[in-house]
Amino acid sequence: MKQKKLSLLSALLLILLISPLGVSAENSEADDKAVMEGTITFGTGIVGSNNKSSKLGEYSGITDSEAYAIGDTEISYQRGSLYMHLLGEDLGLENRSLSLETGTYGKLKFFADWDQLPHELNNNTQTPFKGIGGTNLTLPASFGKTADATTLTVTGLDREDLRIDGRRAGTFGFSGKLGLMDVSLSYMRETKDGIVDIGVVKGTSPGPTADTTTLPGLLDQVTNEVKASVARNGEEGQIQFDFFMSLFDNQAESISWESPYTGTNNGTGVISRAPDNRFMKFSLSGARNLPHNSRVSAVMEYSHSSQDQDLLPFAQGTSTALLPRSSGGAEIHTAHFNLNAVSRPIPKLGLKARYRHYQTINTTERSLFRYMLNDSQTTQAGESADEAMTNLTYDYIQDRVELGASYDVFKATTLKLDYDFEMYNRDYREAKKTLEHSIKAGIRSRYFSFAEAGYNVQFSFKEEPKFN
């Protein structure tokens, strides 16, 4: 694994080191003197600690007394308008980051980043489960199972640190000008793996009985993301189109575990984990300057998230044919529109009006899921039973209007007055529609450079909601 990481990093560095050579062919200032400057810091550090503590190095990986390498670097190379900038921080620790940027100042930029982020969750966890790091956790044959937790004596515990290793292993891309357009494209690959604690339950409540256990559960996730944008930036107006795509892949989509209990809750339980998901977003934004120092800008976004993961059987060992549908079939469309109008008709007076519309459209398939009676039983509750439920497709619409004015009463002192109106319209919730009005007033002064003073008052009221 470590070798794979280093290979990827080497490839990224190679691409970035080669790219300035291509750029240099366009350089009209090739005769400019090359300048390289920067700092490299290296050394060693020692941490002394009486006890191991996950909080000590929650995001650095140092949890106990240990020596570590210190490594930081900032190196800049410049020749005319060409440049290369290497920035490395905490290279001797597990939260190291390294970024390389090269191109032509203000015109073209290639970049690549490597970033690690450990997250220490707990360093004194103990568990009787075997197979940690896999998706099937078992108990040793010697484990003394009992009817419930009150009589359970847990022996043969292994110590297992809970921790997540996050790596933004490959972020690279470029931004620059293509004719009159500003364009950018980037790719990011992020991995997360580790062991986290997961509460699991065996049995049902209401039902015969329910018993709980905490598992050292595997986390093994990969996300690939692509961002692209095209913009036309003019003197009096700008327009920009953005695209974003995220593909999330969970390598541990379920975890099965051996129950420490006897009786009804004996056997094996299964818990689902986050399904693979896909997400795409298209965004169009634009702005235009108007007379009297005014400006109007707008954003329109549409996004679509979906997952169609195969569903697990309703209980361990039962046929998926008993399910009302075979896969998640879940998708949500989101629409967002934002319109802003601002004006400063006189230098001291600023006016703004903003309208925001945000709407989710949940088109997830709805089905009646008959509930299990117990994880190990093949019998489901009847369709008329209390436990049978239909999945609900929660939606909401938010409409918000903001009107505001600011007035500079004297030097560095601003008086503000705002009115906000917000309406939420929700599906399958207790209150379908809520309306809220807010009036805000305030004064803020930074007359003196060493002090700042302000006073704000707000009055809000909600209209009586209409209950579903």
Place this chain on the structure above:
Amino acid sequence: MNINGVGRVLVSLIGCMALHLAWVTPGFSGQKVNWEAINPELKGAVSVGKSDDCATCHSDSIEAFEKTLHAKAYRSLYNKEGGSSCEVCHGPLSKHLNASPEDSDRKLSTVVSFKNLSSQNKNRICLQCHEKGTKMHWRGSAHEMNGVGCSDCHYVMEKRSNKFMFAFKDSKKVCFQCHQDKRAKMYRSAHMPLREGKMSCSSCHNPHGGLGPSMLKESSVNGTCYTCHQEKRGPLVWEHAPVRENCSTCHDSHGSIHASMLKRKVPYLCQECHSASQHPSTLYDGRNVGGSASQSNRLLGKGCLNCHSQIHGSNHPSGARLTR
């Protein structure tokens, strides 16, 4: 729920606007600044277009400025020597240069100095180049309307930070000048890696006018959280309604004294909504711990999450109660 007619009209309008902008917008040349409106003394002043005279008095400032990203980018974009860029931000300098060195009042009054400039005027100067991209919606943003100026956060005359020309090396310090409450929260035990330098405020917020709530970069709170917590995006077969709507219902993203940055400790957090549904009529509190007669496993370990571990939603066919 479908996109209604109003939505279609809005879509059409924005489409028309896009086409209009694409066809009529002239090439980039920077928005014009009315220097005379900013400083009436500049009436009749013209650009001198060279830097040598500026360096006569301001050599130290120019030398420091030459090392900044601003100077380098300006020279690259416009192929001019750094000194001439003085006029881009300080206005036409002919009157300033012609003023007698002995007449200091005249010298100071015939140049646009950022020391005595309102935030609006400072911003107007910066926006002549920067009103685009993430700064497109600066005007009308909460920061702009509250009198924040570009120079409150950025310093352009010398390099003080590795990126974005911040006024301080640590970008968070820039934000904490005003948002001291967020600095306090960041030092709570459960926090995102801000104080460790792995995130900054701008990881989530666009201080130049994000269109989400609280100037978030994304259009919603959840959309912002999903940029790192992709596994929470779903959608899922069994959703937890408040989770789908707003992560901030339960989490305080700036820091908390409770695990997982929860706003309250479990089960009190859960009981804010679930006080009379499921496990009915039982209020779990301190009376249910410590070997008391009414001891409950719903208060031990992960509390409610011992069983309802899939609190962000479940994809298990038997996960209606978010237990699998």
